[in-house]
Amino acid sequence: MDLLTEPKLKRPFRRRVFYIPGYDPFHPRRYRELYRRHAAAQAEISGYAISLKPRTTPGPYGWHVSGVMETGFCETDVEVLVWSDIVRQSMGQGILATYLQMMRTIAAYVGTGAIFRLMRLRRGPILAALYPIVALLAQLGLALVVGVHLAEALGAYLWPPLAWLAGGAAVVAILHGFRRLDRYVFAWYLMHDYSHAASALGAWPPELAERMAKFRAAISEALRRDCDEILVVGHSSGAHLAISILADLIRGGLPEKRPALSLLTLGQVVPMVSFLPRAGRLRGDLHYLSMRDELVWIDVTAPGDPCSFALCDPVAVSGVAPEGKRWPLVLSAAFSQTLSPERWRAMRWRFFRLHFQYLCAFDRPGDYDYFRITAGPLTLGERFHGRAPSRGRIDRAASGYVTMSA
Template sequence: MAEISDNRVARRRVFYIPGYDPIHPRRYRELYRKEAAAQAGISGYDIALKPRKGENYGWQVDARVDGKVVRADVEVLVWSDIVRDSMSNSIPATYLQLLRTAWIYIASGALWRLMKLRKGPVIAALYPVGMLLAQLVLSILLGAGVGHLVLWLGSQLAVQLPVVLAGGAAALAGVATAIAVLRWFRKKDGKFFAYYLMHDYAYSAATRGANPPALEARMAEFGAVIAAALEEDVDEVLVVGHSSGAHLGVSVLADLIRAGRAPGEGAVLSFLSLGQVVPMVSFLPQAHRLRADLAYLSCRDELTWIDVTAPGDGCAFALCDPVAVSGVAPAGKKWPLVFSAAFTQSLSPARWKELRWRFFRLHFQYLCAFDRPKDYDYFQITAGPLTLGARYAGRPPSKSRIDRAVSKYTSQAA
């Protein structure tokens, strides 16, 4: 790992890789603005945002932490257009995705292996399947009910309708009702998240863990941007991968280091993975590339890699060492350092009670303020005066982490 004088940071470049998210990246700026102000008020430091110049989407952060002035340029590495293109607007196509995705995870044995880790993310993965099937059953039942009602009304008419005509009208009314119910659920998916999550899991499953060509091309662009930042006059280049963005970050950084584009002098290279769901991909049979990148990155001296999750986040594989559980931990493995954000301790009882059942909100808590912060503070990591390695030097991993090999598939790309 490269070092700088006393591990102090005055200038930092931060690259944030979102998860599978079709929303415009401005949401991350507004989230950072709101939550940084809240954390600064709680923890007693100053932080402010302003627009960042440049072609790509981001913002500039000016902070004073522990009397040290730091400037950070934050950039979102956007792949939301790829996400949107992968999300079918067709209801039948989504149900076809459901069948295909379920078959891939079950037939490959990945589902059973994942269940040996954490139940929360597996339940989250099964949720869209159950919800979509429940919506289909409800639409059929309501359609059948309307059809029977039409038949009964027809039988009550003074002039009896021919059986064929009455049956046709009932069938048409029933089908129309079922379709209307399914369309209503689709329209309200912002509350149910069934279609969104189904598209998410189907995206990786469609290629059985391999990266689609469009994503590979975008990842190469990410690597070029990060490599250019490493040549700038900055003290640290910090890559943050959240949710699905964590495994993208692993591959991007592995490629960058393999290509010799992470010099040992100059800026320190740091990687922070948050709320990772790596096993959902690395346990699939064709995830050769990801497994190779996990193994490679885990023993490199060119970077510091910290992995933060929390058992309170039911959408992440909390405290699962992504390298070890994927069965590819090499001799000499040193990364990642795995520890918990400890939601139940770093949030007050009142705040935890408010958020406890808001599962998707909790999956973003890593990017938010804590009213009883411990040693994890996203805003000090991204805008504070210490490098990621210096901040967590000597920090032991969480004792309850899972670091045994679980994946059935361990083959790696050549």
């Protein structure tokens, strides 16, 4: 279907999407290309029309989407709320600093007991957290073995201090080599990710808190514009950023006449932060947002994604669920059912790719379809009205820290 010649079905549904990435150092054009490629694939599979063009609203980075599906025609402007510069800065550590970060991160999760409580929820994300520690220690061990053997071999020909200096240089060179190859194994990347989350024991680092305030201002401004829905999407670490941003936005007061406000959290890892002792701000925001009627909040994860806390209600497991709790509605993307057996077999052990599947096409789509949600003519609340939580939802309180602050 050619969107440019599609007759006017009625007034187009208008949406603004604010996408908050997880801990990702890459340029936001990556998300545009991911959306473009997979929107076309999903449209072909599901029989609707969707097209992209340059954005029509102000902001640092985004794109415009036109969609024809279901009950009508939709125009969506997507904006990526960029914090990749903060990520790159946190990753710009030397070898020694990275290993010191690793030790501090281990101390944060083991010393507070958080790691043991998290393991009772889901073992997948904990194994994913242990992977970079094991990998970095193995790399260090291998480098030390090579360095010691080299120093001993050179000791027969060189002044011993020079031989050991050469061995030490070999250790550093080998570790630099491992770091350059990290785009294939993600060990250093994941170590920086977990270290950033644990750096302040759950409190927001000042530079991130400042950026979140700018994100909140952008969403606040959009709420005063003429559109039908403001949809905030938080993926991975971006989910808990989105929760705190919207909690502050609602506390500050919303316009009386405004679009529908929706929150979609995907592949969330909220407990990795909310279980830490100084995460009182995040726990307070979870508590507050879970009972608000100003928004609709849908949380989508999948047991097939080992990097998320699949089907864990982030409010309940954090121990801050209030009486009369309304949100989130916890749903499963059910990768083993919504991907064909062939695709599931091909992707099952590609853990990092599976963590991004929420933003991609499904060849056997169920009721979760990222492109219908972002480019279709229904609000998030209308789309999932009357939907029950997915079976297997985990809602038992598990955090050892439940203090809250606004």
